[in-house]
Amino acid sequence: DIVMTQSPDSLAVSLGERATINCKSSQSVLYNSNDKNYLAWYQQKPGQPPKLLIYWASTRESGVPDRFSGSGSGTDFTLTISSLQAEDVAVYYCEQYYSLPLTFGGGTKVEIK
Amino acid sequence: EMQLVESGGGLVQPGESLRLSCAASGFTLSSNWMNWVRQAPGKGLEWVANIKQDGSEENYVDSVKGRFTISRDNVKNSLYLQMNSLRAEDTAVYYCARGPNTAYSYFAPWGQGTLVIVSS
Numbered sequence: 001d002i003v004m005t006q007s008p009d010s011l012a013v014s015l016g017e018r019a020t021i022n023c024k025s026s027q028s029v030l031y032n033s034n035d036k037n038y039l040a041w042y043q044q045k046p047g048q049p050p051k052l053l054i055y056w057a058s059t060r061e062s063g064v065p066d067r068f069s070g071s072g073s074g075t076d077f078t079l080t081i082s083s084l085q086a087e088d089v090a091v092y093y094c095e096q097y098y099s100l101p102l103t104f105g106g107g108t109k110v111e112i113k
Numbered sequence: 114e115m116q117l118v119e120s121g122g123g124l125v126q127p128g129e130s131l132r133l134s135c136a137a138s139g140f141t142l143s144s145n146w147m148n149w150v151r152q153a154p155g156k157g158l159e160w161v162a163n164i165k166q167d168g169s170e171e172n173y174v175d176s177v178k179g180r181f182t183i184s185r186d187n188v189k190n191s192l193y194l195q196m197n198s199l200r201a202e203d204t205a206v207y208y209c210a211r212g213p214n215t216a217y218s219y220f221a222p223w224g225q226g227t228l229v230i231v232s233s
Contacts, residue, residue: 038217040219040220042158042220048225049208049223049224049225049226050158050208050220050223051221051222051223052219052220052221052222055219061221093157093158095158095219095220097217097218097219098217099217100172100216100217101160101172101174101175102148102160102163102217102218103160104157104158104159104160105157106157107157107158
């Protein structure tokens with residue numbers, strides 16, 4: 001199984017400041033034949049289901065604000081919120097879909113400082 | 114708008130069975146792989162199972178193999194999860210989620226979830 005490790009577990013950021021979340025996979029999720037990273041990011045607000053933000057490591061889902069961006073390749077990935085808004089308070093998860101079982105990181109809780 | 118609505122959760126005793134349902138609207142279920150993902154109270158996300166568009170292929174996480182069965186009825190636009198021999202560690206909110214067109218997928222959208230509690 002591919003183990004996904006997120007860091008930090010939580011972070012507090014001032015409104016308007018940048019938030020950076022890291023995700024590391026235990027093996028590469030880059031599929032060489034199509035040069036795609038099989039990595040997605042989700043946002044989960046309290047009492048709600050997760051919502052897809054980013055797939056293929058850097059493709060923003062339709063309707064997701066452009067302050068959210070994904071980067072990285074191979075085993076190391078980053079979700080960046082360029083200017084934190086109050087509505088971005090949530091837990092964020094990464095997911096690899098390179099191999100079965102599909103696996104998630106442990107989550108990163110983002111709060112307002 | 115694509116929507117998924119789960120039902121069938123509840124309180125059961127260890128060893129008992131439960132069948133979850135997920136009704137889809139706003140899209141044709143038969144066009145997509147479909148998934149079940151669970152979340153234990155206060156914990157992270159765990160993928161449980163998925164099923165191919167025509168039901169001919171199923172995949173499971175090891176912890177539920179032999180106990181859970183995923184199925185679908187494309188005519189009714191519905192997905193199911195039959196859960197047998199339930200254990201305390203199966204206690205979770207169960208979400209159904211649409212995948213694109215492969216078993217190796219991200220998930221969008223998700224349903225609101227249905228809570229399963231396994232306790233004596």
